[in-house]
Amino acid sequence: MNPLLSRLHPYPFERLRALSRDITPNPAYSPISLGLGEPKHTTPSLITDALVANLNGLASYPATSGEPALRQAFADWMTRRYGVELNAATQMLPVNGSREALFALAQVVIDPAGGDATVVCPNPFYQIYEGAALLAGAQTYFVNSDPSRNFGCDWSTVPDSVWAQTQLIYVCSPGNPTGAVMPLAEWKHLFELSERFGFVIASDECYSEIYFRDDAPLGSLEAALQLGRREFKNLIALTSLSKRSNVPGMRSGFVAGDAALIKQFLLYRTYHGSAMSPTLQQASIAAWNDEQHVVANRDKYRKKFAQVTPLLAQVLGVALPDAGFYLWADVSKVAPGGDDVAFALALLAQYNVTVLPGSLLARPAHGQNPGAGRVRLALVAEVDECLEAARRIVSFVKSL
């Protein structure tokens, strides 16, 4: 067996299941989960129609690089969304959801030979970053989210000695769970560090289309372009249809950026066998070429957040995020002992509402767990269900 497998940590939901094993939720309430970040809005018919119309695609093997029309759809979308012009043949690749690509990219980038290969991750973070680093033979270095910086990471806290060992950094903007969008000045800082120390930046942008302000979140390639970095050296953006188009089960996304990296990634993926089904390629083209359903989806989230956030703000430290579909709520002043796990377990027991304790989404680093005292609320269900959950949370907190 690969000994690195034993370094993997249990997934946050596994840990929550284990912690809540002995709890019987109050049967007076129907179960509501704000735990899993799985989009629940309806899949647009233009996507399901395209799937059905292209079932003949199941009869042929796909190329790992995807059909030219698919890559062109990616390139056109990048131009419309970010004003970035990319070479569809050399600077982009289809992936089967951003999760597998986030993982696979580390296997391509990391050279574990020196024994000190390091992957820098935000903290809290999407757990795939850590698993990808560990299985690639690297170690992780966590940079804590800072509430006083709109939950952004202060990259200047990372010592040069760590950057010198860093081969890859995961950036998540908009962030999960905080919703924070990384501003241009911080991209500039990271690009300069990447140039100086030679590490690759993997920019996870899967929440980019769900936002609450007037301006759409800045993308990494857009930031690079604004800073005159036209080659996107050592930069790769990962995006996905899962949240944008409510198709988490379709497993469809793409990566874009540095052509030299994309070339090596394609080589790796050819052996890994991660080509996208031709049927899904056609449905993906339909999805990327349509923006109307994305606007409608965003509007639904905006209305939902506008109703739910003020309700919860009566009792929790919570504010509308920049983007994403989570509320990152401070429960430290109301939870028993300020403990997010105790809060989540008591809420489940008394009101049958599942939320994810923030400490399970982060690792202790630099003397603290930056998720402690917070819970993540995924507002993915329809508005009535989210409102019902919020009312129960208000009653719960008032009872404490």
Ligand SMILES: Cc1ncc(COP(=O)(O)O)c(C=O)c1O
């Ligand atoms: C931060 C982050 N990145 C990536 C993913 C993976 O999304 P997908 O593989 O559906 O594109 C998720 C899913 O929840 C996520 O929260």
